[in-house]
Amino acid sequence: MSAETSILFDAPGPKARARHRVIAIAGGLVILALLFLLIRALAAKGQFTAEKWSPFLDPVTWTSYLLPGLRATLVAAFFSVILSMICGILLGMGRLSQLRPVRVACGVFVEFFRSVPVLMMMLFAYYVFLFGIQISGELLPLLGVIAGLTFYNSSVIAELIRSGVGSLPMGQREAGLAVGLTPFATLRLVLLPQAITLMLPSIVSQLVVILKDSALGFLILYPELVRSGQTLASLKGNLIPTFIVIAAIFIIINYLLTRLARYLERRLQVRGRGPKVSEFEELVSPSMAPGGALAAPGQT
Numbered sequence: 171m172s173a174e175t176s177i178l179f180d181a182p183g184p185k186a187r188a189r190h191r192v193i194a195i196a197g198g199l200v201i202l203a204l205l206f207l208l209i210r211a212l213a214a215k216g217q218f219t220a221e222k223w224s225p226f227l228d229p230v231t232w233t234s235y236l237l238p239g240l241r242a243t244l245v246a247a248f249f250s251v252i253l254s255m256i257c258g259i260l261l262g263m264g265r266l267s268q269l270r271p272v273r274v275a276c277g278v279f280v281e282f283f284r285s286v287p288v289l290m291m292m293l294f295a296y297y298v299f300l301f302g303i304q305i306s307g308e309l310l311p312l313l314g315v316i317a318g319l320t321f322y323n324s325s326v327i328a329e330l331i332r333s334g335v336g337s338l339p340m341g342q343r344e345a346g347l348a349v350g351l352t353p354f355a356t357l358r359l360v361l362l363p364q365a366i367t368l369m370l371p372s373i374v375s376q377l378v379v380i381l382k383d384s385a386l387g388f389l390i391l392y393p394e395l396v397r398s399g400q401t402l403a404s405l406k407g408n409l410i411p412t413f414i415v416i417a418a419i420f421i422i423i424n425y426l427l428t429r430l431a432r433y434l435e436r437r438l439q440v441r442g443r444g445p446k447v448s449e450f451e452e453l454v455s456p457s458m459a460p461g462g463a464l465a466a467p468g469q470t
Contacts, residue, residue, distance in 0.1 A: 212410055222408040226415060231402060239398025240419060246312060246394065247381045250319035254380060255373075257320060258327025263362065265332050268353050276328070284325040289386050292318030296390045311392035315384060323380050330372050334365030367435070374431035378424045395419065 182190065212218060225231045264276030283291070296314030299305045305313065338361055346356030366373070388397035395416055403412040 217408075217410040222406075222411045225402070225406045225408060226411070231406075235398045235402040236395070236415070236419070239393060239395035242312075242392065242398075243381070243384050243394040246315045246319070246384045246387060246392065249316050250323065250380050250384070251377050253316065253320040254323040254327055254376075257324035259331060259362070259366075261324060261328035262331025262335070263357060265328060266335055266357055280325040280328050282325075283321045284329070286322070288318050288322045288383050289389065291321050292386060292390055294318075295321075311387060311390045314390045315387035315392050315394075318386075319380050319383055322383075323376055326376055327373060330369045330376070331362070331365055334369035335361045337368065338364055370431065370435045374428065377431075378427055381424065381427070382420065 209218075216222070261276050261280055264272050265280065267273045267276070292314050295317035296311065299310055299313050299317075335357070342360055342364065343356055346360040347353070351359065384394055385396040387394045388400070391397075399412045399416045403409040406412070
């Protein structure tokens with residue numbers, strides 16, 4: 171029996187690992203072959219000539235198109251991330267509430283907005299702000315993007331929070347109640363911090379989704395990175411190189427965000443380990459005998 175185990179299935183044996191390695195290598199070679207054929211076809215149509223790439227050496231390309239688009243993307247993603255985290259935590263706590271009306275209301279909200287496409291929510295929010303609140307100008311598409319991303323992603327984060335709390339041992343809740351905390355205080359002080367730490371990789375993956383979904387804002391005239399790149403490509407006639415550069419920018423940002431999340435996850439795990447053994451021994455040594463038994467009053 172292998173010492174390496176998995177929660178959902180047994181760890182693969184030597185033959186299975188060898189088979190998986192062969193499949194992975196074969197799949198990688200197929201992907202590389204398809205990429206080679208695609209690049210050769212695009213090169214044959216003149217998409218990789220120096221003329222197509224020369225606009226990216228012009229500072230105006232960056233200062234007038236790509237950097238303003240990147241800034242707009244980051245602004246929309248920043249506010250959407252903050253609001254999604256706040257609303258997601260509140261909705262997750264609401265779904266775990268002891269009050270049935272609060273639990274039902276949060277459940278209906280989460281299930282509804284989790285099922286509606288993000289683009290539809292952006293369009294709906296855009297026209298509500300336009301005709302209902304009568305907001306116009308550059309602020310209108312930004313609010314539409316933020317509202318659409320917040321409604322959807324806060325619902326997903328709420329489910330992550332609920333799943334994280336549900337996966338914790340029952341002893342955590344019982345310990346909080348045993349020391350006199352109310353159910354709400356137990357959820358807020360004991361269960362929620364552990365659930366956020368436990369589900370941090372999934373939460374960060376959802377934050378990456380927020381950054382990518384901000385590109386849908388070009389349909390409501392928000393000048394984010396993809397829309398700015400499309401404008402640049404229409405002007406310079408280099409659609410494929412422009413979107414390759416935009417894809418590289420998204421990959422770099424998402425990679426940095428993932429690395430940051432891993433760093434935060436390690437920090438939270440280190441902080442949650444509690445005192446070291448030496449510190450624990452210092453705490454209990456005055457009341458413990460050398461043999462490990464409780465010392466008599468005269469021996470301390």
